[in-house]
Amino acid sequence: MKWQATTGYGKRSLVETAIGRYKSIIGHRLRARSFGAQQTEVAIGCAALNRMLACARPNSVRCQAAKA
Secondary structure (H helix, E strand, O other), rough: OOOHHHHOOHHHHHHHHHHHHHHHOOOOOOOOOHHHHHHHHHHHHHHHHHHHHHHHOOOOOOOOOOOO
C-alpha cells in the first residue's frame, strides 16, 4: 500500500475510471476537427456527465446524536 501512496496510484485509478465513464457515455472519439472545437466538445461532455452524476448523487445530511 505504501508504493500506491508514493506513486499516486489511487489518483491514477480514479482518472482511469472517469475516462472510462466518459467514453462509455459520451463516445470513444471526438467529432470536432479543430483543436478549439475539440476543447469545447470535451467541456460540454464533462458538464453533461457532471450534471448526470449530480442527479444520481444522494443528498447526505449529518444527524445529531440524541442526548440521553
